[in-house]
Amino acid sequence: MDLIQEDSLSLEPLGEILESIPNAGNCDLIPILQKIQSVYGYLPPNVLMAVSDRTGIAASRIYGVATFYEQFHLEPHGRHTIRCCRGTACHVKGGRDIIRAIRKILGVEEGETTKDMLFTFETVACLGTCFLGPVMMVNNDYYGHLAPNKVKDILERYG
Amino acid sequence: MSSQHIKSINELVKLQKDLLSRRQEYKARVLICATGCRALGAQGVAAKFRERLQSLSLDKQVHVVETGCIGMCARAPVVLVEPYEYLYGGVSEEDIDEIISTTIQNGKAVERLAVVQDGKPVPRIKDIDFYKKQNRLVLENCGRIDPRRIEDAIERGAYLSTVQAITRKKPQQIIDEVTESGLRGRGGAGFPTGVKWNFCRKSEGEEKYLICNADEGDPGAFMDRALLEGDPHRVIEGMIVAAYAIGVCRGFIYVRAEYPIAVEHINIALEQARALGLLGDDIAGSGFGFDIEVRMGAGAFVCGEETALIASLEGERGMPNTRPPFPAQKGYLGKPTNINNVETFANVPLVMKHGVDWYKQRGTEKSKGTKIFALAGRVNSTGLVEVPMGATLREIVFDIGGGIPKGRKFKAAQMGGPSGGCIPAQYLDSEIDYDSVQQIGAIMGSGGLVVMDENTCMVDVARYFLEFVQSESCGKCTPCRVGTKKMLQMLQAISRGEAKVEDLDYLEHLAEHVKEASLCGLGQTAPNPVLSTLRHFREEYVEHIVLKTCRAAVCEGLVRASCQHACPAGVNVPEYLALAAEGKLNEAANLIRRRNPFISVCGRVCDHPCEQRCRRSEIDRPLAIRALKRYIADNMDDYETLMARRVEEPAEVAIVGSGPAGLSCAYFLAIMQRSSVIFEAQPIPGGMLALGIPEFRLPKETLQREIDFILSHGVELRIKSRIENVKKLIDKGFKAVFVATGAQFGKGIDIEGIELDGVFDALELLRERALGKGRNCEGKTVVVLGGGNVAVDAARSVVRLGAKKVTILYRRTRQEMPAYEEEIEEAIQEGIEVITLGIPKRILSKNGSVSGIEFIRAELGKAEADGRRRPVPVEGSESVIECDMVIPAIGQVASTEAVKYSGGPELTDWGTIKVDPVSYSTTVGEIFSGGDCVSGPSSVIEAIASGQKAAVHIDRLLGGTGELPGDVGFSFVKPDDETLEKAPPRAEEKIIALDKRKRGFAEVVLGLDREQAVGEAQRCFRCDLEK
DSSP states (O other): OOOOOOGOOOSSSHHHHHHHSOOOGGGGGHHHHHHHHHHSSSHHHHHHHHHHHOOOOOOHHHHHHHSSSSSSSSSSSOOOEEEOOOOOOHHHHHHHHHHHHHHHOOOOOOOOOTSSSSSEEESSSSOOGGOOSSSSEETEEEEOSSGGGGHHHHTTOOO | OOOOOOOHHHHHHHHHHHHHHTTTTTEEEEEESSGGGGGGGHHHHHHHHHHHHHHHHHHTTEEEEEEEESSGGGGGGGGETTTTTEOOOOOOOOOGGHHHIIIIOOOOOOOGGGGEEEEEEEEEGGHHHHHHHHHSSSTTTTTTTTTTOHHHHHHHTTTTHHHHHHSSSSSHHHHHHHHHHHOOOOTTOOOOOHHHHEEEESSOSSSSSSEEEEEESSOOOOOHHHHHHHOOHHHHHHHHHHHHHHHEEEEEEETTTTHHHHHHHHHHHHHHHHHSSBBBBSGGGSSSOOOEEEEEEEEOOGGGGGHHHHHHTSSSSOOOOSSSSSSSSGGGGGSEEEEEEEHHHHHHHHHHHHHHHHHHTOOSSSSSSSEEEEEEOOOOOOOOEETTTTOOOHHIIIIOOOOGGGGOEEEEEEEEEEOEEEOOOTTTTSSSHHHHHHTTOOOOOOOOEEEEETTTTTHHHHHHHHHHHHHHOOOOSSSHHHHHHHHHHHHHHHTOOOOOTHHHHHHHHHHHHHHHHSSHHHHHHHHHHHHHHHHHOHHHIIIIIIIOOOTOOOOOOTTHHHHHHHTOOOOOOOHHHHHHHOHOOOOOOHHTTTSOOOOHHHHHHHHOOOHHHHHHGGTTOOOOOHHHHHHHHHOOOOOOOOOOOOOOOOOOOEEOOHHHHHHHHHHHHHHHOOOOEEOOOSSSSSSSHHTTTTTSSSSHHHHHHHHHHTTEEEEEEEEOOOOOHHHHHHHHTTTTTEEEOOOOOOOOOOBBTTBBBOOOOHHHHHHHHHOOOOOOOTOOOOEEEOOOOHHHHHHHHHHTTTTTEEEEOOOTTTOOOOOHHHHHHHHHTTTTTOOEEEEEEEEETTTTEEEEEEEEEEEEEEOOOOOOOOEEEEEEEEEEEEESEEEEEEEOOOOGGGGEEEEEBBBOSSSOOOOOOOTOBSSSTTTOOTTTHHHOOOOHHHHHHHHHHHHHHHHHHHHHHHHHHHOOOOOOOOHEEEEEEEHHHHOOOOOOOOHHHHSOHHHHHHHHHHHHHHHHHHOOOOOOGGG
């Protein structure tokens, strides 16, 4: 997932995305937004306006969809995304202590990004790896059987 | 593999044959789960395996296969070696060489990596209990194939029955078969699948759609993820059959974005199926065309609801719509659409391959087939489990799941995620199917099964689920949007102890309304966890509100430190442990005595509820708090210091009974500057401490020193002063009375022969010994009936009084014996035999004296209302133990004679004195009561706590503030992370040699030494400083 700096936002990647989905209509909106986010790191407002221009999908509708789903971010995102599970099984095995540890180490609350833009901290209702509880993902890497004292070492591997 | 397009079923059969013959060239296959186990390094293990095999030139004989979920997730990373069928758990890269040399090259099992059962390694997968009771049918390929290779699936028969179905059967025939099979939707609602397909088929229009709902959002569920990651072709097959039967040419798989591996594997599978002509136009030459597009969710739980999912597919906000019209009539883009869950589709190939009759063999009458459960939470063998419908919760949690770890007890199982309910122990033996589960107040749900033990707070569970549902509510309809918010706020208030009891009725009322009025399944089921926990665990809600107690010591708003919270007297455990670690024993003792004067006593005989909630037990073992308290008591030198000035005023309060409750009450009253007189009927003070607990557990001098300490505060003790009638004390001018007469007399047992010579009540026996009239048991053969501390104490006393052979006979199991585990262990070491599951029938006599006892063996039957399994006598299994003494130690009766006068305090239905749970006041204003005469036989610390709390309220009644001395802020010392991690294992107290134990009543346990004590105290996390 590349992070493109705000001031050099190019609409070229968007062009490629739209080309890959011919005759893009309403039904393709979510896949389009997912592709934009995977390239740009988030959903830059000017890119969204360009989507509206080029596909004819109303900007208000795009905004409605972008703000409904948990996955979409309208603000720049950290280079690494931490997704800590707050699912039942993890909860019952002390998931809250892990969340607290991450908060303490990074100094951010859930949903926030660290000042150095290195980490965005999210919690997810369930990662589906309940037998490993408590679990967190950093990008696509899973870390299971966590204890609060293991979190620091894991995060240090990412920069 | 060549890019051939299968054009007929024969070509597919031939392909399968070719693949199978090529596979036989391998001598062995090493199957490594690379999906879930990836999180613990499975991919590294697979890579290293290949590397090592190559360097040994074995790579042509041994195939390393990265598979899907093998099932036993608790032992990740899991490796299965064919053809030996050896299952290894916790495999790391360092284990590979041994596996290669021992198993691959020599065909033997690596026992240290195998699953251990009853202390023995069990390497073969079919011998492992986890797998024995399962029926892995839908999961038959998971763990056996590389899901990224369609060849692996075809080798095992994939697509054969599907191609057969679409080439040889008519669509309606297939629908009829699926209907007849009894397959019901596995997503949670259990709607008959064939019926649903039929609705869609019968709808008007040519353009129809098929959707696979892979938006598995229930926290705790991972069945669909495992199927998509481990055997995606099975799901695709189910979709092809459904599409053909209904008449659909375009399908979607809507999968959560949070499942990147599933997305990857399903995309690979689709590509490979297309390449082989098994998907797309003209599937396998049948003339039927169908293709599938993958769409990812964008992080909205509500999109698991079918109309919200469809909205999402249409590029809209995922908000549900009213039904009717149902998707079968008007779904995607307004066209007839059939949506099924992943597991539902995965069941279809089984029906096609084996036929309806085969499928109907499994399951209950109305719920056919098997169900996959994701077993998680506080259970030993977490993982993926497939059982026939109708299996019981006990089979899943205990037989398959291996029971609850750390010796804890099962409390409830959450089924159905946020839409479901909690099932308590009394239903462990109910058969699980769609309908039976609903009757208990839960729903089958998608299959998430989270096990909870006694350290789980049910109020917290309800609050947790509501938090989840509240944040996932789409907001469209008011009942859900506002109703769940309001319910959540109420639950948060309850968990902070800031609610009223009446709020519970309102909460229930509101929950029912939200259920009835919400637009979609999310809102309609959101109240379920609240309703089911209120139904089965209402006492916990009430405790939070009235007693400000969270019995699992979880709710942050109420709990400062879980150990302190679990202590009925509220002793500040973390701080006194820290003081002890620093060597400040006198300070530690004084801190304890601000809430509990009996340091020596509790340090020896307390049942330590604090240790049962100690957070350290999540890492290794709980702190040995009781042993540390004893260490402090034995090594401090501060027995003279008074807490405050000695009270000199004439006594205002009368206390009846000098047991732990009465003495504590007097002590705390004295600290609050109120004087009291204790009236004790017996010639020595102490109650059960002196007359019930034998000296080898609690020496006389130790107890007396502690009693003297209390009395030195200016408390007057009058022994041999029985109070016949408490009213007389009030008439005499006492402003308040605390009745603490205990439950010192045995209940007895109603069996033939109970009146014979040679039958002695256990409590009477212990009391006689304490008063110096120990019964001579020289050479006797004794049978003690019962399983509590009194029974064990009596048995061990009788050994010391000369008995030749002593047996304890208990009607339930060893684990259920209420006596402390250490005491039972020590008893057995002292030669006492413990017979469990034995129900006494009658006492036999010879010449009017006891000659033996007849008992019948029992088996554990089904769970009863209290959750315990009923011991069921086994016909014809009577047995006789020859003996000359029988000592019943079954139950104790509360002593309430002193309050049995007209106009006196009311009693409860169980014959104990009724009190207010907060103030311990009886129904008569100035009379308070506590200890065993209120609770029935209970623990020492409960009695002490009741005395403490009653003292507070008596002081308030008499115009005081009822304030106990401050007990916070004495130590902020916390061990550093390194010390905590390198901590020694839990310290064990030394005990005296066995030969010294059987002669005389010397104290058995010796306590910790200094080094042990300091090391142990430094294991404490100082949870109180976390906030």
